[in-house]
Each structure stands twice: as structure tokens, then as C-alpha cells.
Amino acid sequence: xxxxxxxxxxxxxxxxxxxxxxxxxxxxxxxxxxxxxxxxxxxxxxxxxxxxxxxxxxxxxxxxxxxxxxxxxxxxxxxxxxxxxxxxxxx
Amino acid sequence: xxxxxxxxxxxxxxxxxxxxxxxxxxxxxxxxxxxxxxxxxxxxxxxxxxxxxxxxxxxxxxxxxxxxxxxxxxxxxxxxxxxxxxxxxxxxxxxxxxxxxxxxxxxxxxxxxxxxxxxxxxxxxxxxxxxxxxxxxxxxxxxxxxxx
Numbered sequence: 231x232x233x234x235x236x237x238x239x240x241x242x243x244x245x246x247x248x249x250x251x252x253x254x255x256x257x258x259x260x261x262x263x264x265x266x267x268x269x270x271x272x273x274x275x276x277x278x279x280x281x282x283x284x285x286x287x288x289x290x291x292x293x294x295x296x297x298x299x300x301x302x303x304x305x306x307x308x309x310x311x312x313x314x315x316x317x318x319x320x321x
Numbered sequence: 322x323x324x325x326x327x328x329x330x331x332x333x334x335x336x337x338x339x340x341x342x343x344x345x346x347x348x349x350x351x352x353x354x355x356x357x358x359x360x361x362x363x364x365x366x367x368x369x370x371x372x373x374x375x376x377x378x379x380x381x382x383x384x385x386x387x388x389x390x391x392x393x394x395x396x397x398x399x400x401x402x403x404x405x406x407x408x409x410x411x412x413x414x415x416x417x418x419x420x421x422x423x424x425x426x427x428x429x430x431x432x433x434x435x436x437x438x439x440x441x442x443x444x445x446x447x448x449x450x451x452x453x454x455x456x457x458x459x460x461x462x463x464x465x466x467x468x469x
Contacts, residue, residue, distance in 0.1 A: 254429035310413040315359040
């Protein structure tokens, strides 16, 4: 009987980036507060990412496994931020 | 922050509340942001949107409660600490909808910088922008109190 090799890698495995996109409406102080609240960032880290969103149009705010990335994404959506998931190809 | 009280001139604020009332009704049906589920599965996407809409309705209900009949009588609106997140999110949802409905003529850059000539606004834009600024001020005040 031939040996069956299971490929455990799936489309959703690996690491995923949670990315926040810029919008012209939400206040900078509001965005920083959400980063601290949802992602547990320090004030300086939250402000760095907020400035990245504002100046570059996007910031990768978290990288990790898909399930947790989805949880963070949902919470950011609940706060009305424009956020997406992207597969992180560099990890 | 235990409780934050806003005192506003009801005569000035009433036209702004009338302006946002239909937008708030719309926010009970549509999401404020075009956020979609990361999942390609239709059923999962549907759950994602429905859960977000349920959450958004609570945000909007908190805003409606803030500007209830008592506010119209007294000009006083209070935010308790346990409702602060709902009010902050509700303000964000309302501002996003105002941007979509009343301020769509302005570029993102102009809106972000605040470099707008209000003299050129039509009535709808003027009231919309005043409401947009009011809800931003409320957010700023609540955040400053939460972060004390």
C-alpha cells in the first residue's frame, strides 16, 4: 500500500499581517487610543503606527497566526477603522 | 474618568442633531466603513457583517441616548465611564457617515488638514461640517479624560 503524505500547509497557515489603512475622518488621538486598547501597544509605539497610517497610508500593526489576526481585525472593524489582512510572505 | 458632562447650547446643537438623525437611522442598516470579512466564504462573511452591524447599533443607541429629551430640556449630556467606548465608536460612525453624505465634495487632504473655506459651503455642507466638528470635539474630550 502506498504511503500517504499529508500536506498540512493550507491557504490560511503561516503568518498574517493586520494592516490599518488611512482614512481622513478618524482622529489621530482616536487611532492611537485604539492601538493601545486593542493591540496593547505602548503610547510611543501606538503613536508611531498612527503616524505611519497617516503619512504612508498604511501600517502593519500586528503579525501572527491567522486566527488571532482575525480577532484583531474584527476588533479594529468594530472601532470603525479601515483594516485588512494580508498574508505575510516574509516570515 | 467616572462621568463626563457636556453642556451645550441646545438651540445651536438642535439643527446638527436633526441633520444626523437620518444618518443614524441609516447606520442601523449599513456599516459605517466598507470593511469586509477576510474570509472568502459567503456564510462567514455574512456573520462578520451582521456581528459588526449589531455592535454598531449599540454605538448609535448610545449616541441617541446622550441626546435624548432630557438633553433637549437641560442642554446637559453625560457619559458614564462604562459607556465611553460606545459613545466614542458612535461618534466615529456618525462622522464617517457625515463625510460620505454631506462632505463628499471635499478631498481627503482638505478634510484632514481642515483647510476648508466655510464661506463657500452650501447649507447642508455647513451644518454637516458643524456636526462633524461637534462629534470630533466630543471624542477628543472623552479620550483626554480616559487617558488621564
